[in-house]
Amino acid sequence: MATVTPSKPAEAVPADVADDDDVAPRGFVEFLRKRQRVLLGVLGAVIVLASWQICSDLKVVNPAFSSSPWEILKAAKDYFNGGDGWAALRISAIEFGLGFVLSLAVGLIVGMAMGWWRWCEFLVDPLVNFGYAAPRIALVPLLVIWFGIGTPSKVAVVFLSAVFPIIINTMSGVKIADASLVQVARSFKASRLQLFRTVVIPGAVPSIVTGIRLGIGQGLIGMVVGELLASTAGLGYTIETAGNNLQSATMFVAVFLVSGIGVLLTQSIRVVEHRLDRWRPKVGG
């Protein structure tokens, strides 16, 4: 009887490396195609800005109300040279930063606790649902009474705006832990902490990142609206005062600054997410 007991393992073979010629770009058209995402994005923005400028120059719309990209650039220069641009940016950054870090800390801890312990979910879930459904922006006047018109009340608004999306998404991420992977961990006698660290948290990352992304958006809105309603400084305050004084260009500067910060933060989250998600199969190669 012949034996098939080789002492050497039957090595698995790596898949063929795809021939690079198949995918390498050729010529200018290929160069454009590879960058079409960025190029088309820039093109879209340029078209909108150019039409805005032209409408304003031809007085199709009243330039005093609608301003123009050029006016806005000039206003931005004044805002930061001699105006209170830097001060406003600093105040808003502090308000948002403090409020968001606070909501991140509380949101992650509460969300994980709710996902991990059922009794904790039962205990806190009604409150979270209520808080999430409530019009939190409407609490601003109350918060001003409690914390004063300065920074603390805005921190509170940002916190209240950002914390609920983070709680809810973190909780659901922890709850969907893959039962078969939990069983694997248990079969290796993993402690509760090890199970949490090696199975539950990595599985919850996509959901947590979604919560953080939503939290950033909600927090920025909270910051601006809080400053609009009651404040003495900040980007929202600039929007409010410039609007009252018919300085539409300055108003747009502040609006664009807020949007820019939002885009920047969301993009950096995307970079982090990309790094954490290297293990995930890419759909469509």
Add this chain to the structure above:
Amino acid sequence: MSEVIEANHRPVRDVSATAASTQAGPGALVIDHVGITFTARRDNKRYRAIKDVSFTVRENEFCCVVGPSGCGKSSLLLAVAGLVPASHGEMSFDGNRIVSPERDRAVVFQSASLLPWRTVIANVSYGLEMMKVPRREARERSRAIVELVGLKGFEGHYPHELSGGMQQRVNLARALVADPQLLLMDEPFAALDAQTREVMQAELLRIWGQMRKSVMFVTHQIDEAVFLGDRVIVLSKGPGTTIADIVEVNFPRPRSEEVKRTPEFLALVDRIWNCIRSGATAQN
């Protein structure tokens, strides 16, 4: 119960598990009149997955358990692993009652169940990490096992970059890395195509030949059980499974594919088939 060809029910009903296992020798797995029930969340009723199963896996023995789909094989294996409690009966391994997972037993799960965010090497070293083995030692031992299962060169790959057969190799390596005494394998090759399955069977025998562990190998494929095992335990159709038969397999090792075409092999497969069939008709 019909046609019990080689009953092996030792009269140990009233003896403690420890006594039973000393009788079976050290390093033996003793399953003594075990039953398993689940309480369904849906209606809070108790469903029986295993009714009454008794058998012993001796030290260094390759023991296969066959039975039709849904008869409770996985449940039994998880109970032996200590992941699911038995509702009655006794189980012991190496003289110790089985109450929870221990490091002397390792499971090769039915679906590979690899941690998708870990590379091959990090998946394999998972068990050592849980034991708090120093990182460098863990990596070294894992590397050796990865090589043993034939995945050298794939240490840095993520599970989704591997074929089904390679994933099962990782699954096996992960169980082997902490050097358990008893390997519990739950249909590890069921999801593979026929050729890959044959390769993996040969690979498993090669690895088992090098490491010499007790194995409880669950499958619903009778030819696989006869090809791999020293003995085959036959479970009847569920629900409420009883042990139907225990068959000694005496083909010499190392075994080759040709064994599967010998009349003795086919006769044995046939005998087990009949046993399952008659067990089923007797119940219906």
